[in-house]
Amino acid sequence: MLTGHPPESELLTLLRVGRIQAPxxxxxxNILIAGGRIAALGRDLDVPTGWPVRVVEAPDLIAVPAFIDQHVHVTGGGGEGGGGSRCPEITAQEIAAMGIGTVVGVLGTDGISRSPADLLAKVRDLRAxxxxxxxxxxxxxxPPPTLTGDLQRDLAWIPEVIGLGEIAISDHRSSQPRQDELERLVSEVRVGAMLAGKRGICHFHVGDGPRGLEPLxxxxxDTEIPAEQVIPTHVNRHRALLEEAADYALTFNACVDVTAFDDADEDDLSGFGAVAWLLARGVPVERITLSSDCNGSLPEFDAQGGYLGMRVARNATLIADWQRLVHEQVLTLDQALxxxxxxxxxxxxLHEHKGRLAVGFDADVTLLDSALTPQQTYVTGRCVYSQDSPR
Known part of the structure; x- marks a missing residue:
């Protein structure tokens, strides 16, 4: 599929595909990539003789924006069962093989043996x-652990930090924060993000407790905080929470994040089922996102909250649920993207440079086959995964 193996000094990449969904x-x-960005889109694009170019001939593949997973335990999650229950780190190969070009790393239950500094180091490793x-x-x-001792300084001084998360609510593993504490945290993040020129979202883990989304x-x-800054995730834990999530999204014109659980108790609570259910209740597709929670733990507890065991979440479920939404015609491909x-x-x-195939945007491109299975993944023009390459 690749024509030759050009030296590192080559500057341009030309993707010739069968179809482009932008979405x-x-x-x-054709997609011409230069300097890590999309330089041109067209048909029969050519490059002057002598210019350094790598040509990718993929006439049977569909080019789409590389996927973005906003909830990944890149350093591994878990720890609820003591020693031996920590999940492993994720690799760049495991990410890119699913067509994912961008991830947001998150700490979960364990903010003691794993720290924001560990997370930052892993994020920088993945970038490399x-x-x-x-x-x-x-x-x-x-209060949340930070890199600098202050939420606003983390946002203002650390380029990789784009928000706060995952703060746990309605969960026996949370710190049971008071309402005024949540309000103070979100306001701190909002101002810090404004100073840094970032969105500064607050990513909330929602457990299966009876309070559900009530704190949000x-x-x-009760405050002037805009809904776009507050993102609840895992809203498909159980039917009552999913129903509340639909009402929350419609009442506040807010976004909700569905998790592609690979241990969903029933199909209606899978990533596929939850998205289909929210759409049927009138939630606009623009107000729904889908994430993996991969390399986090899937713990089991008894009625008293005692730890019974766990499995490790994988990101393959995210792609399978997403494919199913298209294959079963719940959404068109452009909507599902x-x-x-x-x-x-x-x-x-990140919408000014990611999430779309357009001139000037980052050259984050995933090439899919007719079954919507990722075959190649490019991030800022660099091929980080190819199905044909040895692994």
Whole structure:
């Protein structure tokens, strides 16, 4: 599929594909990449003789914006069962093989043996391997652990930090934060993000407790914080929470993040089922995102909260649920791409350069086959995964 193996000094890449979804279908079938960005889109694009160019001939593949996963335990999650229950780190290969070009790293229950500094180091490792990686500062607990000792300084001084998360609410593993504590955290992040020129979202882990989304409802009702800054995730834990998420999204014109659980108790609570259900309840597709929670733990607890065991979440479920939404005609391909690209880029504040195939945008491109299976992944023009390459 690749024509030759050009030296590192070559500057240009020309992708010749069968179809481009930007996410809407374009007339163009060629993508010219220069300096890590999309330089041109068109048909029969050519490069002057003598210019350094790598040509990728992929007439049977579909080019789409590389996927964005906003909830990844890049350093591994878990730890609820003590020693031996920590999940492993994720690799750049595991990310890119799913067509994912951008991830946001997150700490979960364990903010003790794993720290924001560990997370930042892993994010930078992934960047060195070609993945566009970012992170949330903080973890489940309140007050959250930080890199600099201050939320606003983390946002202002650390380029990779794009928000706070995942703060746990309605969960027996959370710090049971008071309402005023949540309001103070979100306001601190908002001002810090403004100073840094970032979106500064607050990414909230929602457990299966009876309070559900009530703390976030109160936050948006009682303060001036805009809904776009507050993102609840895992809203498909159980039916009552999913119903509340639909009402929350419609009442506040807010976004909700569905998790592609690979241990969903029933199909209606899978990533596929939850997205289909929210759409049927009238939630606009633009207000829904889909993430993996991969390399986090899937713990089991008894009725008293005692630890029973765990499995490790994988990102393959994210892609399988997304494919199913298209294959079963719940969404068209261009609509479905928003769930794991354009919508996510907007939520994270990356929409001016990611989540779309357009001139001037980062050359983050995933090539899919007719079954929507990723075959190649490019991040800022660099091929970080190819199905044909030895692994």
């Amino acid at each position: 809407e279908r374009l007339e163009a079938t 391997e070609g993945i566009a990686a970012y992170m949330y500062t903080g973890s489940y607990r309140v 409802r109160r936050l948006l009702t 928003g769930l794991i690209s354009g919508n996510v880029a907007r939520v994270l504040g």
